[in-house]
Amino acid sequence: MDNSKYVLETRDLSFAYPKSNHYLLNKVNLKIQRNQMTCIVGQIGGGKSTLLKHLSGLITPQMGDVYINGISVKENSKKSFHTEVGLLFENPEDQLYYPIVADDIAFGPRNLKLNKKEIYRRVIQSSKELNILHLMERETSTLSFGEKTLVALAGMLAMNTKIILMDSPEIGLDFWSKPILIRLLERLKLNHTIVMCTNDTSLLKRADKILLLWKGKIREEFVDYREFRSSLSKKGQDK
Numbered sequence: 001m002d003n004s005k006y007v008l009e010t011r012d013l014s015f016a017y018p019k020s021n022h023y024l025l026n027k028v029n030l031k032i033q034r035n036q037m038t039c040i041v042g043q044i045g046g047g048k049s050t051l052l053k054h055l056s057g058l059i060t061p062q063m064g065d066v067y068i069n070g071i072s073v074k075e076n077s078k079k080s081f082h083t084e085v086g087l088l089f090e091n092p093e094d095q096l097y098y099p100i101v102a103d104d105i106a107f108g109p110r111n112l113k114l115n116k117k118e119i120y121r122r123v124i125q126s127s128k129e130l131n132i133l134h135l136m137e138r139e140t141s142t143l144s145f146g147e148k149t150l151v152a153l154a155g156m157l158a159m160n161t162k163i164i165l166m167d168s169p170e171i172g173l174d175f176w177s178k179p180i181l182i183r184l185l186e187r188l189k190l191n192h193t194i195v196m197c198t199n200d201t202s203l204l205k206r207a208d209k210i211l212l213l214w215k216g217k218i219r220e221e222f223v224d225y226r227e228f229r230s231s232l233s234k235k236g237q238d239k
Contacts, residue, residue: 007163007193008032008055008085012064014216015050024050026216027064037185037194039204041228042213048197049090051213052165055195057081068163082108085163086156090171092148101143101151102136108159126157130184145172146180164188166196170203178202204228 009032015025024047032038032055042048053059054066057073057080066073068081089095098104102123109119127133130150135143140151149169156164173181185206188194196203204210210222222228 005033006031006067007034007069008195009067010051010054010064011067013051013054013061013066014063015047015054015059016062023216025054028213028216028218030211030218032193032195033209034193035189035191036208037189037196037206038209038211039207040195040197040211040213041199041204042197046213047216048213049167052087052167052195052197056085056087056165058087083112083159083161085165086159086161087165088149088153088156088167088169090167092145092152095152095155096140096148099139099141101132101138101140104140104151105154105158108155112159122158122160123154126154129157129187130154146174146177149173162191163193163195166194166198168198168200169196170198170200182206201225 008030010028010030013025013028014023016023028051040048040051050059054061054073055068057066057068060077061074065075068084071079073081096104097107105123105126106119109122114122124133127136130153132147132150132154135147135151140148143151149172153164169181170178182202185194185203189208198204205225207225210225210228211218212220212222212228220231222231
């Protein structure tokens with residue numbers, strides 16, 4: 001594993017859908033530091049979700065490259081990065097595979113062919129971290145949207161994943177659930193790297209870095225929400 005402070009990096013990453021002359025991602029260059037929370041903002045349909053899929057290794061780069069802990073995704077297209085980076089989809093139902101919560105969380109560790117004792121330890125540990133032990137025997141189909149999000153995230157933590165990617169995690173959360181998500185993110189970023197696509201102000205305020213993805217490129221980078229907000233205000237005054 002590469003010991004540099006950058007756990008994720010893209011170099012001239014470009015992507016276009018088949019039969020399209022439009023690059024959804026156009027020579028994207030970014031570097032993500034270890035144990036920081038980075039938020040990617042931009043227009044709807046502007047490539048944010050596609051960028052996350054590249055960062056997770058789910059999509060092999062067409063042009064340019066992605067590096068996960070210093071390892072080239074393009075040169076290791078058959079390698080699974082699931083133990084290094086996990087992606088929480090916008091709809092958590094897309095990554096729940098078993099009818100019972102405990103079995104679903106154990107799905108990843110079981111595929112690693114770990115012994116039963118280690119699988120149990122990981123399931124309990126990740127569930128405690130997210131405060132969902134009381135859901136262990138529930139059917140996933142009976143969970144709320146927010147609970148499904150936590151179960152999907154627990155499955156990622158059970159893989160000992162240190163890089164967590166989130167696609168609009170605020171979607172589906174009610175007024176009471178969002179503060180719980182914020183507190184969770186504050187805890188996780190103590191020993192995890194978090195990258196999320198969001199335009200939610202309450203989440204942007206907690207970011208260590210904000211990247212503006214616009215028309216296929218990283219147009220600007222901000223050190224915090226205050227600088228991001230100031231930039232938006234100046235652009236509004238210039239119009």
